[in-house]
Amino acid sequence: MNSCLETIRDYALRSIGIGERLLPRADITLCEQFTLIGSGLIWNIYFGALALFFGFFLATAVALARGARNALLRKPAQWFIFVFRGSPLFIQFFLFYEAFVLLPKMGIDINLGFVEITAETRWLTRAWLGALIVLFLNTAAYSGEIFYGALRAVPQGDIEAADAYGLTGWRKFRRIVWPTMLRLAWPAYTNEAIFLFHATTLVYFSGFPAWQQKGDALYYANYFADKTFNPFIPYPILAGYFILLTLAIIAVFGLINRRLNRHLPQERRQMLRFRPNYIR
Amino acid sequence: MFSFCTDPASLPQLEWFACYLTTGKHMAFYGSFLVVLLLLLVTAPVALAFGFGGAMAARARFAPLRWFGKGYTAVVRGVPDIAFFMFFVIALDQGIEWLRHKIRCPDWEQPIRQGNDFVVCAQAKMPLSNAAQWVHEAYGFTLAVLTFSIVFGAFAANVLFGAMRAVPRAQVETAEAYGMTHRQAFWRITVPQMWIYALPGLSNLWMILIKATPLLFLLGVEDIVYWARELGGAKTSAYSYPHPDWRLWYFLALLVFYLGLTRVSEIVLGRITARLSHGQATLGGQALRKGAG
Numbered sequence: 001m002n003s004c005l006e007t008i009r010d011y012a013l014r015s016i017g018i019g020e021r022l023l024p025r026a027d028i029t030l031c032e033q034f035t036l037i038g039s040g041l042i043w044n045i046y047f048g049a050l051a052l053f054f055g056f057f058l059a060t061a062v063a064l065a066r067g068a069r070n071a072l073l074r075k076p077a078q079w080f081i082f083v084f085r086g087s088p089l090f091i092q093f094f095l096f097y098e099a100f101v102l103l104p105k106m107g108i109d110i111n112l113g114f115v116e117i118t119a120e121t122r123w124l125t126r127a128w129l130g131a132l133i134v135l136f137l138n139t140a141a142y143s144g145e146i147f148y149g150a151l152r153a154v155p156q157g158d159i160e161a162a163d164a165y166g167l168t169g170w171r172k173f174r175r176i177v178w179p180t181m182l183r184l185a186w187p188a189y190t191n192e193a194i195f196l197f198h199a200t201t202l203v204y205f206s207g208f209p210a211w212q213q214k215g216d217a218l219y220y221a222n223y224f225a226d227k228t229f230n231p232f233i234p235y236p237i238l239a240g241y242f243i244l245l246t247l248a249i250i251a252v253f254g255l256i257n258r259r260l261n262r263h264l265p266q267e268r269r270q271m272l273r274f275r276p277n278y279i280r
Numbered sequence: 281m282f283s284f285c286t287d288p289a290s291l292p293q294l295e296w297f298a299c300y301l302t303t304g305k306h307m308a309f310y311g312s313f314l315v316v317l318l319l320l321l322v323t324a325p326v327a328l329a330f331g332f333g334g335a336m337a338a339r340a341r342f343a344p345l346r347w348f349g350k351g352y353t354a355v356v357r358g359v360p361d362i363a364f365f366m367f368f369v370i371a372l373d374q375g376i377e378w379l380r381h382k383i384r385c386p387d388w389e390q391p392i393r394q395g396n397d398f399v400v401c402a403q404a405k406m407p408l409s410n411a412a413q414w415v416h417e418a419y420g421f422t423l424a425v426l427t428f429s430i431v432f433g434a435f436a437a438n439v440l441f442g443a444m445r446a447v448p449r450a451q452v453e454t455a456e457a458y459g460m461t462h463r464q465a466f467w468r469i470t471v472p473q474m475w476i477y478a479l480p481g482l483s484n485l486w487m488i489l490i491k492a493t494p495l496l497f498l499l500g501v502e503d504i505v506y507w508a509r510e511l512g513g514a515k516t517s518a519y520s521y522p523h524p525d526w527r528l529w530y531f532l533a534l535l536v537f538y539l540g541l542t543r544v545s546e547i548v549l550g551r552i553t554a555r556l557s558h559g560q561a562t563l564g565g566q567a568l569r570k571g572a573g
Contacts, residue, residue, distance in 0.1 A: 086542040087535045088491040094505065095535055098512075098528040198360035205362070205498055218363055225370060229398045235367040243358035 004031040015039040015214050023213055023223065030233070033224050037237050040217035041245065046128075047216075048197040051135035055143055055196075058136070060178070062144030067151050077144070084141030089134075089199055093206035096134045100124035127208035135203075139196045143189060150185035151177070183260045190253040194246055217241060288520050300521045309507040313537065316493050316504055319425060323489065326429040328482075331436025338441050353441065356434040362495060368427040369499050373406065380404040417502070424499045432489055439481030444470055446477035476556045483549040490541055494534075504534055 010020035012035055024032045065077035084092070103124060123129045154177055162176040182189075201218040204210045210219055217238050224234035284291065285299035300306070337349025356364065378392065381404035388401050402408075407415045447470050455465035497505035512527030 082543075083535075083539065087538040088494045090491075090494040090497075090505070091531060091534050091538060094508075095528065095531040098525075098531055102525070102528060198362075201360045201362050218360070218366070221363070222366055225366070229370075230393065231367050231370040231374075235363055238363055239355075239359040242360060242363070246358040 004029075007031045008035050011035045012039055013042075015042050015216070015220070017212065017214055021212075025227065028224060028228055033234055033237055036220045036224075037217050037234060038241060040215055040220040041241050043127075043203070043214075043216035044197060044200045044245070047132055047135055047200040047203060048193075050132055051139050051200075052193055052196055054136050055139035058140035059143035059147050062140060063147035063151055063181075066144065066148045081141045081145050081148075084138050085145060089138055090202055090206050092134050092138060093131065093202060093208065097125065097130060097207035100130050125208075126211065127203050131203040131208050135196065135200065138199070139192065142192050142195075146185050146188045146192060147181060149188075150181045153184050154180045179260065186253070186257050186260060190250065190257070193249055193253060197245060197249060198242070296521075300523075303521065305507075305511060308502075309504070309511055312502060312504045312507050315421070315501070316496070319421075319428065319493055319496065320489065322425050323428045323432065324486065326425065327432035327436050327485075327489070330429050330433025331438075331440050334433060334437025335440035335444060338437065339444065349437070353434050353437045356431060361431050361492065362498070364431045365427055365495055365499060368430055369423055372423055372426060374398055377404055377406050380406060420499070420501055424496055424501050427499065428489070428492070432485060432492075435485050435488070436482065439478055439485060440474070442481065443474040443478035447473045479549075479553055479556060483545075483553070486545060486549065487542060490538065490545065504537075508534055 007029070008031075011024075011032065013019050014023070014036060023036070062077050062080060065073040066081065068074050068077075124133070158176055158180055159172075162172045167175060201216060204215045204219040205222075213223075215223075221234040221238040225231045228234075282295075282299060282302070284295055285302075288296060288299055291299060334349050334352045337345050338353060340346045340349065377398075377400045381388065381392065381400040384403045385401035390399065392399060407419045451469050451473060452465050455469045460468065494503070494505050496503040508530035509527060512525065512530035514525040515522045
């Protein structure tokens with residue numbers, strides 16, 4: 001038991017480079033598998049949470065552009081959604097990685113007035129930034145399509161009521177259209193969030209190298225399966241972690257769903273259940 | 281390929297590309313596109329069959345069978361599909377070898393798991409170590425198809441289970457009133473009517489399946505991703521066709537291939553939906569009636 005605590009101390013933050021440098025090689029214990037795979041989950045949560053957060057804003061913009069009457073706005077949004085939804089994420093990772101590698105390897109100076117930051121393009125070839133950009137664009141396309149569908153489903157009566165109250169432009173959007181859109185889109189968006197977190201496992205298998213063996217949960221699970229030649233232990237552990245992560249996502253999104261629906265009478269509120277209909 | 285390809289170094293641009301794109305390796309690259317299409321064509325019906333079996337099991341009145349069906353559909357929900365792909369390929373391989381080991385070498389004393397190794401007797405190796413190269417490749421491909429089918433079968437079981445429940449209850453009640461048994465009502469009433477309810481879900485699954493095919497690369501099959509990396513990498517002048525790193529262009533070609541595939545699928549599936557909606561008491565069927573009348 002004591003040695004397990006030591007293992008946790010050595011490897012719990014291994015995926016972000018804190019703790020023991022060498023990965024366990026021989027006599028791999030169950031404790032080491034649990035700790036390292038759990039440690040890799042940090043990356044899955046990092047990629048998923050940040051891509052979802054930034055993707056949310058781009059998705060709203062894409063959905064609005066997709067529904068715009070102006071073809072200069074509509075066409076690019078349509079193409080953006082088509083390209084990212086119509087091709088495998090796996091290929092997108094490879095493509096972007098190769099593109100980032102070809103970028104000139106130099107820094108771009110950003111002058112913020114008081115401080116100067118050098119943004120180096122070589123960071124783009126690292127998973128933490130490069131893969132995040134791909135996931136961000138990918139989820140923005142999928143969520144954009146979901147939001148667009150919801151935008152078209154906003155009841156006409158709500159808009160008319162807003163007009164009657166004299167709301168226009170930004171205020172009408174902010175107070176009426178956007179909340180209703182979110183409310184309608186939320187079950188599908190939850191689904192997308194779950195899929196996005198699952199998709200983060202692809203990062204280290206698709207071009208982006210795991211630097212100094214700092215990888216995500218699947219990377220470590222695969223490492224153990226290769227080392228012990230026994231897939232029946234690491235992969236179920238990974239599955240267990242992901243089921244917990246999925247339940248956590250549903251809990252968080254369920255809370256937001258309750259807040260979005262709080263003005264509705266009790267029986268008309270739809271509970272958020274995990275019923276994936278695999279709409280991707 | 282062409283007669284002028286004997287000395288590529290002296291060729292002008294256009295001919296150089298004509299020769300470059302028709303080398304033996306490029307032919308293998310084009311062949312791997314067929315491998316992807318083959319995988320799709322084989323996996324889709326097999327996965328549908330798995331899904332049908334799973335959905336039937338989930339509806340069974342015999343409790344253990346029902347638990348199995350529900351468990352099968354539930355287990356893929358919370359877990360990334362790529363984890364399943366990585367798991368099943370090794371697990372199936374070891375399972376098959378273990379079974380053959382038990383049958384072929386019953387008097388083998390040593391344990392199969394020796395520390396970090398998985399050891400079976402030589403006759404139980406799958407495929408046999410002296411088998412031809414194509415047997416190894418075919419075996420790898422079969423494992424991949426089986427893996428895809430198991431994972432997508434569970435998705436399909438979920439869709440079909442919902443579709444079976446979506447068939448109006450009155451239809452089954454009428455069948456029972458006519459004296460049909462449970463089995464007859466299922467095969468004659470529920471199954472023919474469920475497809476229109478299953479179609480949106482199945483179309484989505486088809487799209488997800490298309491987009492999952494590059495994962496073949498991770499299963500050790502020499503597929504389009506493998507060749508794109510292989511051919512695109514920078515070639516020094518030691519090769520007959522030296523070029524810098526062209527992987528970006530190769531992956532761009534793959535992207536275009538997949539975009540085309542999903543676009544064509546969308547159009548075809550739209551047509552099928554329209555066809556199946558004929559005469560159905562759904563919104564789509566109603567719209568078709570109004571359009572015709």
